[in-house]
Amino acid sequence: MYMEWNDTYSIGVEKFDNDHKELVGFINQLHDGIKQGTAREKVGGILLDLIDYADYHFKAEERMMVEHKYRGTDEHKKEHNALLLRASEMWDSFEKGDRVLNLELLAFLVKWLTTHIANIDKKFGRFLNYNGVK
Numbered sequence: 735m736y737m738e739w740n741d742t743y744s745i746g747v748e749k750f751d752n753d754h755k756e757l758v759g760f761i762n763q764l765h766d767g768i769k770q771g772t773a774r775e776k777v778g779g780i781l782l783d784l785i786d787y788a789d790y791h792f793k794a795e796e797r798m799m800v801e802h803k804y805r806g807t808d809e810h811k812k813e814h815n816a817l818l819l820r821a822s823e824m825w826d827s828f829e830k831g832d833r834v835l836n837l838e839l840l841a842f843l844v845k846w847l848t849t850h851i852a853n854i855d856k857k858f859g860r861f862l863n864y865n866g867v868k
């Protein structure tokens with residue numbers, strides 16, 4: 735396994751922890767596919783699934799921000815949008831035939847996810863806990 739979930743990643747909100755675990759699962763699938771030299775289309779499919787899931791998950795977080803009038807909404811959304819932009823650029827160059835699906839890309843995704851969780855999502859998690867959301 736390339737990236738292992740551990741409890742230090744928990745932001746204290748069960749639904750979002752579960753979403754983050756799903757994202758870790760996609761990263762591991764992507765890693766296995768790249769390592770094992772799985773067919774290009776199949777690895778591309780995993781990347782697309784990961785992007786779709788990230789989009790779904792970010793929207794879910796953002797709905798909660800609006801619902802609870804979270805002050806950090808703009809800052810948080812900016813990070814989500816930057817990741818989605820970067821990921822869609824990866825997808826575009828993959829479709830054009832560039833070799834973008836490699837370990838460097840994976841390292842980027844892991845770093846993004848762990849940094850985002852450790853800083854900005856945990857801050858949001860504490861805010862939600864304070865507002866009674868677990």
Ligand SMILES: [Fe+2]
Nearest residue numbers: 795850854855
């Ligand atoms: Fe987030």
